[in-house]
Amino acid sequence: MNQDYIQPDPWSIIEEGFDKEQVKSSESLFSIGNGAMGQRANFEEHYSGDTFQGSYIAGVYYPDKTRVGWWKNGYPEYFAKVLNAPNWIGINVTVNGEPLDLNTCKEVTDFRRELNMREGWYRRSFKATLPNGVEVRINVTRFLSLDFDEAGIIRYEVTPINAQAEIKFEPYLDSGIKNHDTNWDDKFWNTTNVISDGGQAFIEAHTMKTHFDTCTFMESELYHNGEKLDVAPAATTSELFVGHEYIQKADKGETLALHKFGGYTVSRNHKADGLITAAKKVLKKVTDFGFDELLDRQKDAWAKIWEMSDITIDGDVKAQQGIRFNIFQLNQTYLGTDSRLNIGPKGFTGEKYGGSTYWDTEAYCIPFYMATKDQVVARKLLKYRYNHLGKAIENAEKLGFSNGAALYPMVTMNGEECHNEWEITFEEIHRNGAIAFAIYNYYRFTGDYSYIPEMGLEVLIGIARFWNQRATFSTQKNQYVILGVTGPNEYENNVNNNWYTNYIAKWCIDYTVEQLQKVKDGYPEDYGRIIGKTKLTDAETEQWQIVASNLYFPKSEKLGIFLQQDGFLDKELITVADLDKKQRPINQKWSWDRILRSPYIKQADVLQGFYFFEDHFTIEELEKHFDFYEPFTVHESSLSPCVHSIQAAKLDRMDQAYTFYLRTSRLDLDDYNKEVEEGLHITSMAGTWMSIVEGFGGMRVIDDKLSFTPRIPDQWKSYSFKINFRNRILKVTVDQEGSKFKLEGKEEMSIRVNGNRLVLNPGSETTA
Amino acid sequence: MNQDYIQPDPWSIIEEGFDKEQVKSSESLFSIGNGAMGQRANFEEHYSGDTFQGSYIAGVYYPDKTRVGWWKNGYPEYFAKVLNAPNWIGINVTVNGEPLDLNTCKEVTDFRRELNMREGWYRRSFKATLPNGVEVRINVTRFLSLDFDEAGIIRYEVTPINAQAEIKFEPYLDSGIKNHDTNWDDKFWNTTNVISDGGQAFIEAHTMKTHFDTCTFMESELYHNGEKLDVAPAATTSELFVGHEYIQKADKGETLALHKFGGYTVSRNHKADGLITAAKKVLKKVTDFGFDELLDRQKDAWAKIWEMSDITIDGDVKAQQGIRFNIFQLNQTYLGTDSRLNIGPKGFTGEKYGGSTYWDTEAYCIPFYMATKDQVVARKLLKYRYNHLGKAIENAEKLGFSNGAALYPMVTMNGEECHNEWEITFEEIHRNGAIAFAIYNYYRFTGDYSYIPEMGLEVLIGIARFWNQRATFSTQKNQYVILGVTGPNEYENNVNNNWYTNYIAKWCIDYTVEQLQKVKDGYPEDYGRIIGKTKLTDAETEQWQIVASNLYFPKSEKLGIFLQQDGFLDKELITVADLDKKQRPINQKWSWDRILRSPYIKQADVLQGFYFFEDHFTIEELEKHFDFYEPFTVHESSLSPCVHSIQAAKLDRMDQAYTFYLRTSRLDLDDYNKEVEEGLHITSMAGTWMSIVEGFGGMRVIDDKLSFTPRIPDQWKSYSFKINFRNRILKVTVDQEGSKFKLEGKEEMSIRVNGNRLVLNPGSETTA
Structure with missing residues (x-):
């Protein structure tokens, strides 16, 4: 770990004491979001110290022109990135004419931040002595409403401590914002309208090129010792800015509070010419409720989320805090309300990765959303890829494939490829497999087959066509091979016959052929439509099967293991344990080239295949492969520890599983990778959830039934989680004695625990 | 080929007729240079059409900040590039107040360009009807002096044809120039001084960061019907510009001529504060001589160059023109007068490749310079690398090597790596081998061993250390392997055990060990100094030898060939002949990724090894490898056809050799690669010379003696070339009957022709 200033607490993230060095880290860690917008924990009042501003609107992106040193044919022209959006949170504060700025105060004491995850709000409080000698107590509470997801609410309280003082609040909107992440310093936003209208203000701005129209809005109320004052603000407007001034005196000990209601309306959801009208409607609603009632509704909304998705850990507050932080952030990022959206690796907490979609969604996030939400949410994530199928086919065509072969992009916003690193963009093609696997996984878990005839089969056909064309025949091996790929372990590039890629390629074809038959038999109408649309012939599927059944898999007979790729055993096989610690992290x-020729593995590769397809292999085979590959794994991807934690648990190596668990669950809180100030690792947080549910809980779906092999780390007294399995809610509690299962609803359900059938009756807890 | 507008002529490059589409191509093809400066064939007068301006000063470069999409550890911070320098050639011309602009003239007839290679000048003439109806004849002659290599001279003649006209000449200097090739639109030049002083003018400017101070200068003379006029120009100066106005009336048929003397003095050669003084000295010299005498001296200077380096081809004017164009351009680019300079792939004809040094110099250019110049020239090219040894060691350290291991950069100006593409920068390490090979080749050809104890051995030790560290032991193979490299064929990246790389690595170590012993025995003082400096121990050289003698070479026993790299035979081995022509060039x-997984070879790779080390292999082995690899070779590198031409000739496949020869010798004239407007392929021009001398002539050095196996294409009557072998000048003439040898000097010399010893007596021609 790299930091430990976050206070342990089961439900809150807490920082105590003001340290300028931690401002940017805390801006990431205390980020808030509601699925539609997100906000880093920037101060409302002016801060002249080092800060990383970030306000984001889901789905509002800009295609930034690709920047490369050396162009390769096939590179996309643009990288679509979610932009830093106009600032709606700003409230400049002056005390007797002196600006409040934490960077210049004489003294700051009692500084405390709390992100209350249970209730979904963020609070910052401190006492400050300004350069003019006035002492004030500040208390700011902020949240992004789950109920009204275009709005955020701030209550900014100022209490003079040592003297009467004149306080000026200047809530403002500012569209003079910049992206840190920009290839060419393009102008991203064009501001077209700045309006102050009584107590309300609006800035209309659109993104360049994509022309997303947005209206950033605000309205404020001033309170004196809890009493609302009827004051009209003075307004300042300029080209990119509108501010409102509220000036009021407060005696020693009296509290002035500004309630600011703000946010965005966007042309993704409204008519472009009706954004101000829509903003006024939102403001009407939220001001009618007022701060307190909105906060109550926020607590209720989060209670509902926690009701289903909470995981409790008893006896290990850091582990408890870690898992809740992960679950909280996932829910802040994506709530499944909009199938045009997806889950960017940094969510709304930073600019890195452009807020775009990676294979992380299918490989890591879908299990979490399937089990903790209604199945419609996971279906929306699948539909997102179905909607992009045309673009995936175009993407494959750009790389020389034809006949409807689909290659899903490595990184995307609207279905087009954004990424431009040949060894990834063109070669990390296993991502196509994860997208097919998610379809299988969705059906396996939810039992909802309808997605496959309605949408999934077309995706599968495009993917199977890709693999069929991508494999080539080796006369020498008399088998099909897949040359020039990058596997999940990105510390190998342009290798031949990455075992994971070959394995998932074969699986994709086999699974597609199986589904074709199933849809033909069970959904003849859909089958006819799909065959008509895709022009798929029997001859073509036969060719697929020839490839699938003659695909080559590298292995060592001597060691009894599959090889990560051709030639892996030619490396200098020095384990990570024998690597000088000063050489790590190797990516820094x-x-x-040195990384590439080393045996070191960034994240599970062969073992990712053993995770996806565990029922294809015996536990002895898993053990052999785990024992061979894990010692070479440096886990320098946030997606690495979770898969290893699950497999270590399966192998009953609970100490190792627990170590991996801590690393995945507190990756950001403890800043293992020394980069938390850039934002949080959102998608790997779903892997943390898997570590508990699939790792320690041993949850699987086998033959349409839930199955568990519960284990518990020595460090814990107990833990519990809930699963929504095919609309049945099951609570699982595991302690050092054993496990208990409690079913909601009305009908009984049978599960397997440690291989034994267990019939659960609703309402009562059953001990296994 | 892609164009054929260049008129065939044995000594000149000629374009007839004005075609705006060809302006940029011709600007490359008619470029002039004198080793110290270069100038694309831009028009002197204003041209509002599409043009690519280029004036270059050898060795004046700027470190442009690296631009990449995704940073990799180890990338250099800068790419040093020779900059487009202030314009000294400009002469605006107006006729009765109407600007002469070839893009807007009513009519342009009799347009002709000639680059006279024999005499080293460039001339452009045409008749134009201006928009105001005045017809003029224009005749412009320009050359860069070989005698005074800081100066260029222009004679610009205007003759009104249909009316008396007032002609205004405005010769100017302009430092408001830009590079096309710029990563961040940096300001490259800072202009500090703009002076007009009587008939002279000066602009002082320095490059940013590197702070090369330069003075661009000019002085002009006006002539009326050959009579010099005593006129003082009016001057215009601004921040980046100085122009002189000469206005004069000419009657119909009378000729006004402006003689412009201009060029650069540079702080590389003078004190920074003495550049104007130095410029005035140059101007004094060149104006004292005057245009005609300078042109005579130019003819003499080129005659001397041709005397030694000309190759004649009788019966094939296009082949004759091609080889002379190649020899001419090489001499325009590098004359061996300055060991700080080297040979950039585009010379002074464009911005691509930044005017920097590649392994092309060692692999392709050194043989040409060794055989057509005094050996001191080749020695200077070797010394250039010796001077960069410290930087090569630093470069290796950046990549994790230690103990004095040296990795020469892929691209460099001052010894530091400039390139930033991991698969090239970090992995195309065979370049180190070419640098060692050049040392061997220099000694083999010149017999001058002194370079090795004085400088070469240190370079060899650094290189041997690199290979020793770069090879790793494969337990599986029980041999040393070299993983993760890019061979000469850049259509394969990050492969294991590239045969060429492994072969040259072993050779480097073996050769270094051999030289260590030789220096120890013959030059004990040097040996002591070197051992002291490098701290080389016997234990270390023993370790080298263990690696060298246990290095693995991929091969196919079945096919009886060495494999380009591990896994090559797993590719779909479809020959180029069977590849759809529409798919070519594959790099476009x-x-x-598709290129990488294909079997297609960009340039000789295994066959490059067979070229360098031909005496290690039998002719049958060569034939087998040529027959296997050439059919997969797309020759999409300018460096490819020459090596294949040499080998085809050796295999007595003269038709194929001739086809390759034409492609290499007329690559730019016929614009095979559709890119001549970007500049010429200078370094591959040396390969063309090799195609004739080593290919058709079959010249080799065997046991300190010249040896020939002369062949001649059916298309030629005869050809001849001269060789400076160890300060003996030998002229070789080959016709369809046989070959003749004529030796200069006083002593006899024995050579081998077709394996038979032949004793040559000076002065008389000996027929073989």
């Missing part, structure tokens, strides 16, 4: 200490 | 038609 070594040049790229 | 295919995405990078």
Whole structure:
């Protein structure tokens, strides 16, 4: 770990004491979001110290022109990125004419931040002595409403401590914002309208090129010792800015509070010419409720989320805090209300990765959303890819494939490829497999087959066509091979016959052929439509099967293991344990070529295949492969520890599983990778959830039934989680004695625990 | 080929007729240079059409900040590039107040360009009807002096044809120039001084960061019907510009001529504060001589160059023109007068490749310079690398090597790596081998061993250390392997055990060990100094030898060939002949991944090894490898056809050799690669010379003696070339009957022709 200033607490993230060095880290860690918008924990009042501003609107992106040193044919022209949006949170504060700025105060004491995850709000409080000698107590509470997801609410309280003082609040909107992440310093936003209208203000601005129209809005109320004052603000407007001034005196000990209601209306959801009208409607609603009632509704909304998705851990507050932080952030990022949206690796907490979609969604996030939400949410995530199928086919065509072969992009916003690193963009093609696997996984878990005839089969056909064309025949091996790929372990590039890629390629074809038959038999109308649309012939599927059944898999007979790729055993096989610690992390200490020729593995690769397809292999085979590959794994991807935690648990190596668990669940809180100030690792947080539910809980779906093999780390007294399995809610509690299962609803359900059938009756807890 | 507008002529490059579409191509093809400066064939007068301006000063470069999409550890911070320098050639011309602009003239007839290679000048003439109806004849002659290499001279003649006219000449200097090739639109030049002083003018400017101070200068003379006029120009100066106005009336048929003397003095060669003084000295010299005498001296200077380096081809004017164009351009680019300079792939004819040094110099250019110049020139090219040894060691350290291991950069100006593409920068390490090979080759050809104890051995030790560290031991193979490299064929990246790389690595170590012993025995003082400096121990050289003698070479026993790399035979081995022509060139038609997994070879790779080390292999082995690899070779590198031409000739396949020869010798004239407007392929021009001398002539050095196996294409009557072998000048003439040898000097010399010893007596021609 790299930091430990976050206070342990089961439900809150807490920082105590003001440290300028931690401002940017805390801006990430205390981020808030509601699925539609997100906000880093920037101060409302002016701060002249080092800060990383970030306000984001889901789905509002800009295609930034690709920047490369050396162009390769096939590179996309643009990288679509979610932009830093106009600032709606700003409230400049002056005390007797002196600006409040934490960077210049004489003294700051009692500084405390709390992100209350249970209730969904963020609070910052401190006492400050301004350069003019006035002492004030500040208390700011902020949240992004789950009920009204275009709005955020701030209550900014100022209490003079040592003297009467004149306080000026200047809530403002500012569209003079910049992206840190920009390839060419393009102008991203064009501001077209700045309006102050009584107590309300609006800035209309659109993104360049994509022309997303947005209206950033605000309205404020001033309170004196809890009493609302009827004051009209003075307004300042300029080209990119509108501010409102509220000036009021407060005696020692009296509290002035500004309630600011703000947010965005966007042309994704409204008519472009009706954004101000829509904003006024939102403001009407939220001001009618007022701060307190909105906060109550926020607590209720989060209570509902926690009701289903909470995981409790008893006896290990850091582990408890870690898992809740992960679950909280996932829910802040994506709530499944909009199938045009997806889950970016940094969510709304930073600019890195452009807020775009990676294979992380299918490989890591879908299990979490399937089990903790209604199945419609996971279906929306699948539909997102179905909607992008045309673009995936175009993407494959750009790379020379034809006949409806689909290659889903490595990184995307609207279905087009954004990424431009040949060894990834063109070669990390296993992502196509994860997208097919998610379809299988969705059906396996939810039992909802309808997605496959309605949408999924077309996706599968595009993917199977891709693999069929991508494999080539090796006369020498008399088998099909897949040359020039990058596997999940990105510390190998342009290798031949990455075992994971070959394995998932074969699986994709086999699974598609199986589904074709199933849809033909059970959904003849859909089948006819799909065959008509895709022009799929029997001859073509036969060719697929020839490829699938003659695909080559590298292995070592001597070691009895599959090889990560051709030639892996030619490396200098020095384990990570024998690697000088000063050389790590290798992605910071070594040049790229040195990493590539080393045996070190960034994240599960062969073991990712053993995770996806565990029922294809015996536990002995898993153990052999885990024992061979894990010692070479440096876990320098946030997606690495979770899969290893699950497999270590399965192998009953609970100490190792627990170590991996801590690393995944507190990756950001403890800043293992020394980069939390750039934002949080949102998608890997779903892997943390898997570590508990699938790792420690041993949850699987086998033959349409839930199955558990519960284990518990020595460090814990107990833990519990809930699963929504095919609209049945099951609570699982595991302690050092054993496990208990409690079913909601009315009908009984049978599950398997440690291989034994267990019939659960609703309402009562059953001990296994 | 892609164009054929260049008129065939044995000594000149000629374009007839004005075609705006060809302006940029011709600007490359008619470029002039004198080793110290270069100038694309831009028009002197204003041209409002599409043009690519280029004036270059050898060795004046700027470190442009690296631009990449995704940073990899180890990338250099800068790419040093020779900059487009202030314009000294400009002469605006107006006729009765109407600007002469070839893009807007009513009519342009009799347009002709000639680059006279024999005499080293460039001339452009045409008749134009201006928009105001005045017809003029224009005749412009320009050259860069070989005698005074800081100066260029222009004679610009205007003759009104249909009316008396007032002609205004405005010769100017302009430092408001831009690079096309710029990563961040940096300001490259800072202009500090703009002076008009009587008939002279000066602009002082320095490059940013590197702070090369330069003075661009000019002085002009006006002539009326050959009579010099005593006129003082009016001057216009601004921040980046100085122009002189000469206005004069000419009657119909009378000729006004402006003689412009201009060029650069640079702080590389003078004190920074003495550049104007130095410029005035140059101007004094060149104006004292005057245009005609300078042109005579130019003819003499080029005659001397041709005397030694000309190759004649009788019966094939296009082949004759091609080889002379190649020899001419090489001499325009590098004359061996300055060991700080080297040979950029585009010379002074464009911005691509930044005017920097590649392994092309060692692999392709050194043989040409060794055989056509005094050996001191080749020695200077070797010394250039010796001077960069410290930087090569630093470069290796950046990539994790230690103990004095040296990795020469892929691209460099001052010894530091400039390139930033991991698969090239970090992995195309065979370049180190070419640098060692050049040392061997220099000694083999010149017999000058002194370079090795004085400088070469230190370079060899650094290189041997690199290979020793770069090879790793494969337990599986029980041999040393070299993983993760890019061979000469850049259509394969990050492969294991590239045969060429492994072979040259072993050779480097073996050769270094051999030289260590030789220096120890013959030059004990040097040996002591070097051992002291490098701290080389016997234990270390023993370790080298263990690696060298246990290095693995991929091969196919079945096919009886060495494999380009591990796994090559797993590719779909479809020959180029069977590849759809529409798919070519694959580097324009295919995405990078598709190229990588194909069997197609960009340039000689295994065959490059067979070229360098031909005496290690039998002719049958060569034939087998040529027959296997050439059919997969797309020759999409300018460096490819020459090596294949040499080998085809050796295999007595003269038709194929001739086809390759034409492609290499007329690559730019016929614009095979559709890119001549970007500049010429200078370094591959040396390969063309090799195609004739080593290919058709079959020249080799065997046991300190010249040896020939002369062949001649059916298309030629005869050809001849001269060789400076160890300060003996030998002229070789080959015709369809046989070959003749004529030796200069006083002593006899024995050579081998077709394996038979032949004793040559000076002065008389000996027929073989």
